[in-house]
Amino acid sequence: MAAESKSTYDDVPYTSLPFAQTHPDRLASLAVLFGLEPPSVERCHVLELGCASGGNLIPMALTMPGAEFVGIDLSSVQISDGQAVVAALGLGNIRLSAMSITDIAPTSGPFDYIIAHGVYSWVPDDVQTRILEICSRQLTPSGIAFISFNTLPGWRTRGVIRDLMRYHAAQLAEPRARIEQARGIADFLAGGVAAANSGYETLVRSEIEALRGQADDYVLHEYLEETNEPLYFHQFVERAAKHGLQYLADADFGTMIASNFPPEVAKALVRIAPGVIRQEQVMDFLRNRSFRQALLVHDGVPVNRKITPDRLRGLAVSGLFQAEERDFDIRSNDVVAFSGARGSRLRAGSGITKAAAMILNEFWPRALPFGDVVRRAKAVLRDWAVSSAGTDAEAEATLAADMLRCFGSGMVQLHARPSPFSAAPGDKPAASPLARLQARRDIRVTNLRHEPVQIDADLARLMQLLDGTRSREEIDRIAIEWAIASARTTGTEIPEEPERLVKDRVGVALQHLARVALLL
Numbered sequence: 474m475a476a477e478s479k480s481t482y483d484d485v486p487y488t489s490l491p492f493a494q495t496h497p498d499r500l501a502s503l504a505v506l507f508g509l510e511p512p513s514v515e516r517c518h519v520l521e522l523g524c525a526s527g528g529n530l531i532p533m534a535l536t537m538p539g540a541e542f543v544g545i546d547l548s549s550v551q552i553s554d555g556q557a558v559v560a561a562l563g564l565g566n567i568r569l570s571a572m573s574i575t576d577i578a579p580t581s582g583p584f585d586y587i588i589a590h591g592v593y594s595w596v597p598d599d600v601q602t603r604i605l606e607i608c609s610r611q612l613t614p615s616g617i618a619f620i621s622f623n624t625l626p627g628w629r630t631r632g633v634i635r636d637l638m639r640y641h642a643a644q645l646a647e648p649r650a651r652i653e654q655a656r657g658i659a660d661f662l663a664g665g666v667a668a669a670n671s672g673y674e675t676l677v678r679s680e681i682e683a684l685r686g687q688a689d690d691y692v693l694h695e696y697l698e699e700t701n702e703p704l705y706f707h708q709f710v711e712r713a714a715k716h717g718l719q720y721l722a723d724a725d726f727g728t729m730i731a732s733n734f735p736p737e738v739a740k741a742l743v744r745i746a747p748g749v750i751r752q753e754q755v756m757d758f759l760r761n762r763s764f765r766q767a768l769l770v771h772d773g774v775p776v777n778r779k780i781t782p783d784r785l786r787g788l789a790v791s792g793l794f795q796a797e798e799r800d801f802d803i804r805s806n807d808v809v810a811f812s813g814a815r816g817s818r819l820r821a822g823s824g825i826t827k828a829a830a831m832i833l834n835e836f837w838p839r840a841l842p843f844g845d846v847v848r849r850a851k852a853v854l855r856d857w858a859v860s861s862a863g864t865d866a867e868a869e870a871t872l873a874a875d876m877l878r879c880f881g882s883g884m885v886q887l888h889a890r891p892s893p894f895s896a897a898p899g900d901k902p903a904a905s906p907l908a909r910l911q912a913r914r915d916i917r918v919t920n921l922r923h924e925p926v927q928i929d930a931d932l933a934r935l936m937q938l939l940d941g942t943r944s945r946e947e948i949d950r951i952a953i954e955w956a957i958a959s960a961r962t963t964g965t966e967i968p969e970e971p972e973r974l975v976k977d978r979v980g981v982a983l984q985h986l987a988r989v990a991l992l993l
């Protein structure tokens with residue numbers, strides 16, 4: 474397996490992206506919700522296993538200068554790509570090494586956060602065991618491990634398609650040819666089963682529809698690698714337990730909540746599947762789940778699953794709330810419907826929650842400590858002379874309960890540290906140095922919320938000016954020169970007042986970059 478992994482990822486490197494759900498900030502927030510005291514995010518030690526070219530680890534190192542990062546991957550090509558980025562950014566708090574998980578010295582670490590994203594299911598048994606051993610032996614006592622894996626039952630049907638793709642492409646050695654053949658046979662399958670008009674057809678066609686949208690590197694490594702062993706959630710938990718590790722939570726908190734199902738299903742779930750593991754396992758069947766992102770902690774760490782709203786006190790909140798009715802009146806007692814990320818909805822009846830939504834919108838993309846949200850929301854209500862139905866403490870409890878629900882639906886995010894960026898362009902705007910570097914080659918860049926963001930060619934060019942040394946006037950002047958030069962080259966008419974037009978455009982562009990968390 475080692476040899477196969479090395480060659481395939483060297484030949485066709487994985488698109489290495491940031492995964493916000495693996496960020497120590499997210500892991501620590503979940504730990505706080507479950508009553509734990511996680512290691513300090515700002516000064517933590519992080520290990521990433523199978524880090525590819527560091528697309529996930531490098532942005533963490535950039536925004537957490539007081540923390541230390543180690544990333545390892547078998548593919549020397551991917552590691553040297555990552556090392557080049559580390560060198561270009563001049564980061565001294567991250568080390569990327571080409572080595573196998575099985576060769577990590579037992580003396581390295583300990584680490585507060587260990588991340589293995591997209592690795593566990595794709596490596597053979599001995600490496601899987603080693604991953605759990607490392608999490609068991611090299612994780613600090615209050616540390617958190619993140620391990621994602623392909624899971625059943627969702628991978629049952631996908632596995633059938635994978636089997637056919639591998640069978641059909643087995644005769645070929647060259648990766649691109651294998652991908653092409655595999656895609657072709659999958660399309661053939663989708664067309665062929667259509668005639669059957671069955672449940673099988675529906676399952677297969679939806680799987681292949683999703684497959685068509687995937688990049689070649691994903692198809693190769695997900696469908697054509699020798700090893701890809703999905704397992705049930707409960708089996709993973711049992712394996713972890715053998716290494717003295719217990720399940721803390723899913724990185725996608727909303728998937729843990731039975732009440733996200735219709736009420737009658739949620740009620741039955743509690744009855745027929747008591748306990749967190751059984752309940753989550755049965756929910757996987759209800760959802761036909763195919764991928765899991767499990768957080769593990771040491772056995773004996775006192776996980777408290779009764780999540781009370783007061784846990785929010787130690788955390789910060791960020792979120793965007795789109796009121797479905799524009800210009801709602803905060804003084805009215807009417808329920809206001811908001812929509813947000815991931816199709817989430819909130820029906821807010823209380824004044825304090827409506828006020829909090831306004832405040833979080835104002836602060837977006839930054840996070841605000843929950844205590845500040847409460848204080849500011851109360852001030853808004855006072856300013857608008859909104860009479861409150863209960864005491865201050867009751868209002869705070871209502872807001873905390875609403876924010877927890879919003880966290881469950883994906884409408885807000887919780888954070889354990891202050892946001893490492895500003896929400897407005899400063900006098901000398903500075904874009905994330907990593908995003909600037911990425912924008913030289915690509916329109917997909919990593920923002921300071923640890924998410925991939927798509928920009929256009931004009932923004933990519935403008936970002937090259939945003940190194941924190943140029944004033945707005947200088948930026949405007951250069952942008953005007955570019956606009957005039959471009960009009961001359963393309964033969965288009967130079968507008969009458971190019972200065973005003975370009976300044977306005979630069980202003981809008983800078984606001985946009987701030988809104989998508991690309992400005993420091």
Ligand SMILES: C[S@@+](CC[C@H](N)C(=O)[O-])C[C@H]1O[C@@H](n2cnc3c(N)ncnc32)[C@H](O)[C@@H]1O
Nearest residue numbers: 478482523524525546547548572573574590591
């Ligand atoms: C599917 S990719 C995932 C990469 C990245 N973590 C992500 O989620 O985007 C799996 C990675 O694990 C690496 N890998 C496979 N076997 C390994 C081993 N024994 N030791 C270290 N890395 C390994 C591969 O080289 C590849 O970069």
